[in-house]
Amino acid sequence: DSNAQILIRFRNSISNNKALDNWVGNETNLCNWTGLLCHKDQTFYGLRLENMGLSGNIDVDTLLALSTLTSFSVINNTFEGPMPELKNLVNLRALFLSNNKFSGDIPDDAFEGMGRLKRVFLAENGFTGQIPKSLTNLPRLWDLDLHGNSFGGNIPEFQQKDFREFNMSHNQLEGQIPQSLSNKDPSSFAGNKGLCGKPMNPCHNSGDSNSDGSNKSNNKSVIPSHDSPQRKGKKHRIIIIIIIVVAVVVSASIVALLSILNLRRKKLHPLTLSNMQENSKSSAGNKESQSIDLTSDFKKGGDDGELNFVREDKGGFGLQDLLRASAMVLGSGSFGSTYKAMILNGPTLVVKRFRHMNNVGKQEFFDHMKRLGSLTHPNLLPLAAFYYRKEEKFLVYDFAENGSLASHLHGKNSSVLTWPTRLKIIKGVARGLAYLYENFPGQNLPHGHLKSSNVVLDNAFQPQLMEYGLVPVMRKSHAHQFMAAFKSPEVSQFGRPNVKSDVWCLGILILELLTGKFPANYLRHGNKGGNSNNNNNNNNDGDLATWVESVVREEWTGEVFDKDIMGTRNGEGEMLKLLRIGMYCCQWSVESRWNWREAVAKIEELKEKDSEDEYSSYASEGDLYSRTMTEDEFSFSRSVTN
Numbered sequence: 001d002s003n004a005q006i007l008i009r010f011r012n013s014i015s016n017n018k019a020l021d022n023w024v025g026n027e028t029n030l031c032n033w034t035g036l037l038c039h040k041d042q043t044f045y046g047l048r049l050e051n052m053g054l055s056g057n058i059d060v061d062t063l064l065a066l067s068t069l070t071s072f073s074v075i076n077n078t079f080e081g082p083m084p085e086l087k088n089l090v091n092l093r094a095l096f097l098s099n100n101k102f103s104g105d106i107p108d109d110a111f112e113g114m115g116r117l118k119r120v121f122l123a124e125n126g127f128t129g130q131i132p133k134s135l136t137n138l139p140r141l142w143d144l145d146l147h148g149n150s151f152g153g154n155i156p157e158f159q160q161k162d163f164r165e166f167n168m169s170h171n172q173l174e175g176q177i178p179q180s181l182s183n184k185d186p187s188s189f190a191g192n193k194g195l196c197g198k199p200m201n202p203c204h205n206s207g208d209s210n211s212d213g214s215n216k217s218n219n220k221s222v223i224p225s226h227d228s229p230q231r232k233g234k235k236h237r238i239i240i241i242i243i244i245v246v247a248v249v250v251s252a253s254i255v256a257l258l259s260i261l262n263l264r265r266k267k268l269h270p271l272t273l274s275n276m277q278e279n280s281k282s283s284a285g286n287k288e289s290q291s292i293d294l295t296s297d298f299k300k301g302g303d304d305g306e307l308n309f310v311r312e313d314k315g316g317f318g319l320q321d322l323l324r325a326s327a328m329v330l331g332s333g334s335f336g337s338t339y340k341a342m343i344l345n346g347p348t349l350v351v352k353r354f355r356h357m358n359n360v361g362k363q364e365f366f367d368h369m370k371r372l373g374s375l376t377h378p379n380l381l382p383l384a385a386f387y388y389r390k391e392e393k394f395l396v397y398d399f400a401e402n403g404s405l406a407s408h409l410h411g412k413n414s415s416v417l418t419w420p421t422r423l424k425i426i427k428g429v430a431r432g433l434a435y436l437y438e439n440f441p442g443q444n445l446p447h448g449h450l451k452s453s454n455v456v457l458d459n460a461f462q463p464q465l466m467e468y469g470l471v472p473v474m475r476k477s478h479a480h481q482f483m484a485a486f487k488s489p490e491v492s493q494f495g496r497p498n499v500k501s502d503v504w505c506l507g508i509l510i511l512e513l514l515t516g517k518f519p520a521n522y523l524r525h526g527n528k529g530g531n532s533n534n535n536n537n538n539n540n541d542g543d544l545a546t547w548v549e550s551v552v553r554e555e556w557t558g559e560v561f562d563k564d565i566m567g568t569r570n571g572e573g574e575m576l577k578l579l580r581i582g583m584y585c586c587q588w589s590v591e592s593r594w595n596w597r598e599a600v601a602k603i604e605e606l607k608e609k610d611s612e613d614e615y616s617s618y619a620s621e622g623d624l625y626s627r628t629m630t631e632d633e634f635s636f637s638r639s640v641t642n
């Protein structure tokens with residue numbers, strides 16, 4: 001039978017099917033039928049029969065004859081009775097039965113063999129009994145919504161680690177929430193009176209615990225703590241302590257605020273660069289603080305402790321302006337603190353303190369800084385000046401109003417970073433990098449510290465690279481420990497950066513831009529804390545590229561992308577191309593990793609929109625989920641050779 005014949009048979013098996021009256025004709029106009037989902041090439045892949053008042057019987061045998069059916073939705077109709085037996089629909093990727101009147105227990109094996117299922121929505125029905133165990137080991141399950149039913153008993157242990165959407169609220173579930181789900185939002189479990197354990201209230205033992213003292217599997221021995229009077233008392237005590245702590249903190253803040261206001265009244269800046277100097281003096285220890293007057297050292301023209309301008313225009317400020325500028329701390333990176341300095345009636349600048357910049361002598365340092373200051377490119381944040389002392393250096397850059405790429409990608413409004421904006425950013429980064437390579441041809445690592453917090457954005461989201469070209473002046477041990485390029489596999493394995501180590505950083509930056517994932521979280525060994533992409537340990541055997549590769553190999557290509565760009569229409573093909581570029585830049589083996597010219601050239605070729613004939617199958621919802629790279633398109637060697 002043709003798909004048209006099968007579908008008409010299916011329609012006829014449903015009651016109240018008026019909404020499907022236009023299901024007439026044959027294969028040629030199939031994709032115009034109400035509720036049918038088709039790819040751009042007109043192949044049918046799903047039924048979206050939502051809000052149509054449909055009821056009666058769902059004829060699964062007929063659905064089985066639709067070999068290309070991967071998505072089935074009857075959300076918000078009035079189907080009733082037990083859940084249809086769907087497990088033979090082994091190609092199904094998405095199942096939406098929410099907001100109907102289905103009822104009764106779902107057999108434990110109801111989803112057995114449905115290895116491709118990614119999205120299961122059974123919410124707002126009348127399902128009872130235990131959550132079916134076969135849901136717990138569907139390898140690709142990503143969205144699970146069971147809220148608003150009457151599921152009871154314990155929540156089974158789920159094998160899946162990552163859910164995008166997960167909701168079991170408003171059922172009658174009880175017992176301890178399995179450890180694997182303890183990182184979910186508490187709202188996912190709300191409205192289940194019998195549930196306890198992280199992220200809900202702690203459980204307490206009713207006294208009927210297992211012989212080994214655990215309460216993991218003995219549902220009856222575990223009850224939510226809010227039932228216990230002792231716990232209630234404890235809770236009250238905790239609340240009182242919290243109130244006292246908050247009161248103390250508030251009073252301390254008020255005192256601090258009053259002192260600041262008082263300082264202001266005395267016409268003193270709360271934090272000025274002079275203050276910063278004094279702070280640094282006292283933290284340097286007694287001996288040093290007695291012998292060095294840092295405030296007076298911070299003046300132009302002296303031998304030690306001088307502010308040196310490296311640009312012709314000088315930016316319209318002098319040392320005294322900088323000393324008087326009110327300043328605030330922007331953050332504290334691996335080299336020291338970074339300050340924003342607002343010069344009265346002058347420019348706003350960023351002053352970054354470096355404590356380990358003593359790899360070269362004074363003259364060499366001055367020469368190098370002058371060289372950096374002479375670089376001009378729209379995608380490089382210009383170095384304005386530097387302040388030299390033997391023990392520490394300050395580099396003064398222009399301030400970028402729009403902050404760093406990292407703060408946008410991992411902050412609250414990452415949605416401003418649309419695909420076209422991300423493409424603009426990576427093209428700018430590539431151009432800035434190419435300029436550096438052309439100007440430092442003999443150097444191993446012209447950038448050396450490329451990462452998203454060192455890419456700042458102007459008001460038009462044009463990127464500018466910062467902290468470039470610092471490797472030669474940085475103390476070697478510190479560079480090894482903290483600079484981004486030293487996190488490449490060749491450094492982890494052999495301790496030697498390579499001319500392609502910057503390319504590795506570019507690859508990681510590309511993958512961060514596309515996935516929205518924070519690279520430091522994918523380093524398996526090492527310090528994941530702080531706002532830096534660095535860790536303190538070079539023995540990392542994991543990275544963002546390994547994660548991307550594993551997701552893509554599992555045929556989850558669409559799911560690799562950041563949620564803010566995932567729905568991009570007509571750009572998916574180009575996004576995939578950039579993903580591949582990122583992966584070629586992240587080849588572990590230096591030989592097979594692209595060189596910077598190749599990477600930059602490929603990035604330049606990218607467009608915002610897919611060309612007409614290319615990737616035409618990305619037309620409708622869910623397509624990106626089903627589109628995967630072939631082995632050929634995505635064959636990478638992840639072994640390290642040198």
Ligand SMILES: Nc1ncnc2c1ncn2[C@@H]1O[C@H](COP(=O)(O)OP(=O)(O)OP(=O)(O)O)[C@@H](O)[C@H]1O
Nearest residue numbers: 330331332333334335338350399400404453531532
């Ligand atoms: N010129 C600038 N304009 C705007 N924001 C900036 C500028 N320079 C730095 N920042 C921001 O200030 C914060 C602190 O920067 P800092 O360089 O100290 O930390 P980092 O880049 O995370 O670490 P690292 O010391 O390894 O470079 C970061 O969020 C950074 O993006």
